[in-house]
Amino acid sequence: MGSHYGCPRKLVAYLAIALLLVEQETCAGMQMDDTEGLTRPDIVQAGPKTFHWLCTLALLLLLPSVSTALSFAGKLYFSMFLQIVSLAYAVAEAFILRFPDGDGIENRTSRGTAWFMLALLGVTVFFGSLATGTGALVQNKRLQSLASHTGEKTLRYIHRALSFAVVLTGWIKCCLAPVAMFGFCRDKHTGQCIAHGIMGTAFVLYGFVYSMVLVVPWIRNSQAEYSQDRIDSWVMCAWGIVNTFTEHRWGREDWNHGDYQHTAMGIIWWAGGLLGIFLSRNGRRTFVPSLLIIFTGWAMSEHSQKLIISTKVHALFGLVLMAGGALRIVEISFLLRDRRAASEILSFQYLAPFCLVCSGVLFMGANEEQLQLVLRLGADHSAYSLVAISAAFVVYLWILLCLELYLKLVKLAEKGPLDSYTNNRGLESLTEFELDDVDGENHETVSRN
Numbered sequence: 001m002g003s004h005y006g007c008p009r010k011l012v013a014y015l016a017i018a019l020l021l022v023e024q025e026t027c028a029g030m031q032m033d034d035t036e037g038l039t040r041p042d043i044v045q046a047g048p049k050t051f052h053w054l055c056t057l058a059l060l061l062l063l064p065s066v067s068t069a070l071s072f073a074g075k076l077y078f079s080m081f082l083q084i085v086s087l088a089y090a091v092a093e094a095f096i097l098r099f100p101d102g103d104g105i106e107n108r109t110s111r112g113t114a115w116f117m118l119a120l121l122g123v124t125v126f127f128g129s130l131a132t133g134t135g136a137l138v139q140n141k142r143l144q145s146l147a148s149h150t151g152e153k154t155l156r157y158i159h160r161a162l163s164f165a166v167v168l169t170g171w172i173k174c175c176l177a178p179v180a181m182f183g184f185c186r187d188k189h190t191g192q193c194i195a196h197g198i199m200g201t202a203f204v205l206y207g208f209v210y211s212m213v214l215v216v217p218w219i220r221n222s223q224a225e226y227s228q229d230r231i232d233s234w235v236m237c238a239w240g241i242v243n244t245f246t247e248h249r250w251g252r253e254d255w256n257h258g259d260y261q262h263t264a265m266g267i268i269w270w271a272g273g274l275l276g277i278f279l280s281r282n283g284r285r286t287f288v289p290s291l292l293i294i295f296t297g298w299a300m301s302e303h304s305q306k307l308i309i310s311t312k313v314h315a316l317f318g319l320v321l322m323a324g325g326a327l328r329i330v331e332i333s334f335l336l337r338d339r340r341a342a343s344e345i346l347s348f349q350y351l352a353p354f355c356l357v358c359s360g361v362l363f364m365g366a367n368e369e370q371l372q373l374v375l376r377l378g379a380d381h382s383a384y385s386l387v388a389i390s391a392a393f394v395v396y397l398w399i400l401l402c403l404e405l406y407l408k409l410v411k412l413a414e415k416g417p418l419d420s421y422t423n424n425r426g427l428e429s430l431t432e433f434e435l436d437d438v439d440g441e442n443h444e445t446v447s448r449n
Contacts, residue, residue, distance in 0.1 A: 042102040043182075052097060053177050059089040060117060061170035065402050068163040071128075073409035076156065079163065080128045086166070087121040094118040099176075101183030110180035113173045120169055124162040131155035171201065175364065184369040196367040203321070203360030208399050210353040215403045220341045223283075227340065229332070230280035232289035237273025240266045265299055268292065285338045290328035297321030297359070310371045312381040317362040324355025357399070358392035 063086050070079035094114045098106045130147045147155065175197065179185050185193035213219050213228055243266030247259060269292055276288030301318025305311040331349055336342055365371075365388050374384045 044102050049099070049181055052099070053174070053181075055089070056093065056177060057174050059086055060093070061167065061174050062398070064163065064166045064170050065398065066405065068160070068167050069402050069406040070409065071156075071160050071163045073406050074156075074413055075409060076128060076132055076159070079159075080125065080132065083121060083125050083128065083163070083166070087118070087125055090114070090118040090121050099180040101181055103183065105183070106180045107176075107183075107186065110173075110176040113169065113176055117166070117169050117173055120162065120166055124159065124166055127155055127162060128159045131159050172197075175201075179370075182373055184373060185367070189367070189369045193367045193369070196364055200360040200362075200364030200366075203356050203363065204395065205360075207353040207356035207360065207396070210356060211350075211396075211399050212403060214345060214349055214353065215400065216407065220345075222340070225283055227280055227283050227285055229276060229286045229289055230283075233273045233276030233280055233286070235273075236289060236292055237270045237277060240269025240271070240273055242266070244270065261299070261303060265296060268295060285332050285336070285340075287329050287332060290325040290332070293325030293328070293356075294322045297323075297325065300363070305368070307368065307371055307375075309375060309381045309384075310366060310368055313362065313366045313371060313385060316381075316385055317359050317366060320355050320362060321359040324352050324359060327352040327355060354392070354396050357396045358389055361392040361395060362388050 063082055067079040067082035067086070070076075070082070094117070099110055100106050130143065130150075131152055133147070133152075150158075179193065244263055245266075247262035247266060272288050272292045272295075276286050276292075279286040279288060297318040297320070299318070300321065301315045303311075303314055305314060327348075331352060332338065335346065335348065362385070365384075371384070374381075
């Protein structure tokens with residue numbers, strides 16, 4: 001046992017020392033930004049706005065997350081009830097409530113997201129009603145024909161996909177609310193804010209995928225043809241190709257500093273992705289996706305910014321992202337020794353997904369105007385980073401709680417193979433399971449393939 005875990009522990013220790021040295025070198029000699037002349041933001045009605053944001057967080061993000069877990073576990077009626085509650089609040093959000101700045105203006109993106117959320121929840125409830133076969137909808141002959149031709153199983157899959165889309169939209173709405181209330185990310189800053197939001201959210205979603213593969217037994221122990229690393233390599237390769245030809249209009253404009261940075265990052269992703277696709281054939285594991293994450297983190301930490309606080313936050317983001325990639329390599333190569341999964345989940349395995357979530361949250365909050373707002377409030381990079389990391393802890397907890405709720409619901413719905421699921425132990429005999437509908441009474445069975 002000592003020889004099995006001794007090498008990874010030494011590697012982790014060396015990694016921690018190396019990251020500390022890199023951080024000291026990166027931040028050495030840095031001075032604080034000159035805040036003279038910066039005025040504090042005019043925050044109007046902070047109490048009501050905070051309460052409004054908390055209601056949006058609870059009813060448009062947390063509640064839809066629970067309803068999505070219920071939908072995937074086959075508890076469609078209860079999921080529909082919670083979505084109707086969210087829909088009622090979305091109506092009020094779109095028609096009545098606002099997230100205005102100091103001048104009483106809410107930006108168009110935040111307002112548009114409220115209307116999109118209302119429409120998406122309405123469509124989700126509509127398909128859920130067709131899947132359950134209840135309510136006034138099924139009395140319509142055309143809708144009856146649509147439901148019968150589509151099939152209950154397909155309708156349930158559509159409802160699950162829409163439910164997950166509602167969670168993503170709620171995440172965007174909750175992130176846009178502070179932007180709208182403080183009145184930044186406008187005009188020429190809009191593009192940078194969107195880029196930070198999209199990439200940061202992508203890393204958080206990547207952390208969710210890693211967590212799902214780790215926690216859900218029939219995914220973790222799957223013997224499918226493709227390994228997780230092969231899927232990651234294909235996604236990274238595709239994203240790299242898109243990024244290579246969209247960050248700069250080739251032949252139509254001059255190159256600038258930012259074009260070189262982002263285009264080069266796209267090139268390394270498709271180049272590394274191709275290698276990862278080759279090495280991960282026949283279901284094998286590979287280090288390439290994790291190595292690409294390390295190089296991405298290093299590149300981000302080296303991006304010089306106009307503000308010193310921005311440079312420091314980017315450096316921390318890069319360090320956390322590099323740590324996530326390095327921890328993933330240690331997990332694949334030394335803990336699992338190229339296997340798909342171990343007989344139990346080790347605490348060490350939760351680190352890599354957390355680093356991805358943490359780096360995503362840090363990057364979302366690293367846009368220039370948001371950090372300038374931090375300076376206007378009189379804070380520094382360390383205090384701001386601690387708050388962002390605290391948010392990452394909460395987000396990661398939220399992800400794990402939703403996954404745990406799903407597992408508990410499946411276990412309660414069908415006593416069987418999951419009876420052995422206790423703290424994720426004793427599952428080495430499990431290979432692959434598939435959830436399928438057996439009737440319209442809101443439950444699904446878990447069967448061996």
